[in-house]
Structures are given as structure tokens and as C-alpha cells.
Amino acid sequence: MSSKSLQSFPSSTRSYIAANVRSRREAKNLSQEKLGELAKFHRTYVSQLERCKANISIDGLERIARILGVETAELLQPPA
Numbered sequence: 001m002s003s004k005s006l007q008s009f010p011s012s013t014r015s016y017i018a019a020n021v022r023s024r025r026e027a028k029n030l031s032q033e034k035l036g037e038l039a040k041f042h043r044t045y046v047s048q049l050e051r052c053k054a055n056i057s058i059d060g061l062e063r064i065a066r067i068l069g070v071e072t073a074e075l076l077q078p079p080a
Contacts, residue, residue, distance in 0.1 A: 012078075014052045017061070019079040022050045024068040039063045 025035050025046075032050070033043040041049075041060070048054035056064075058072075065072040 013076060014055070016078055017056065017075050018050050018052050020075045020077070021046075021064060021068070023079065024070060024075075025050075028068060030067075035064070035067065038067045 021035075025032070030038075031043075032046040035041075036043040036046040039046075039060070040063070045054060049056055061075060062072050065075055068075075
């Protein structure tokens with residue numbers, strides 16, 4: 001399967017991360033730009049992450065979790 005085909009079908013884990021980051025970011029009243037600034041990511045990367053257009057490293061996921069005040073594992077769970 002080509003990488004383009006893989007991008008057409010985001011994994012459930014990526015979609016869980018996307019939904020969880022977005023909902024927790026919004027609950028904390030953080031813009032994508034502010035979350036990116038705090039996590040040392042560009043705003044467009046946060047947008048891509050929330051749309052399942054980018055993959056994130058474990059280190060990056062840990063930084064975002066810390067900023068959002070949750071355990072990293074919570075971002076990997078099916079959204080509530």
C-alpha cells in the first residue's frame with residue numbers, strides 16, 4: 001500500500017489523538033496557535049494533527065499532554 005493510500009485512511013489511533021487534542025485544547029480555551037507555541041510546534045502542525053494529516057512523535061504527544069494537563073495515554077483513548 002502506498003503512503004498516499006495510508007494517508008487516505010487515518011488509523012483509529014490518529015483519529016483518537018486528533019479528536020482528543022482538539023476537545024481538550026478547546027476545553028482549555030487554547031487556540032491552535034497558542035498550543036503550538038507552548039508545545040514548540042507551528043500552528044499549522046497543530047491544525048494538521050487535528051485533521052489527521054500529520055503524525056506525531058511520542059515526545060511531541062507527551063509535550064501536548066503536559067500542556068493540556070492530561071496523561072499521554074488519555075490522548076490515545078477513544079474520545080468520550
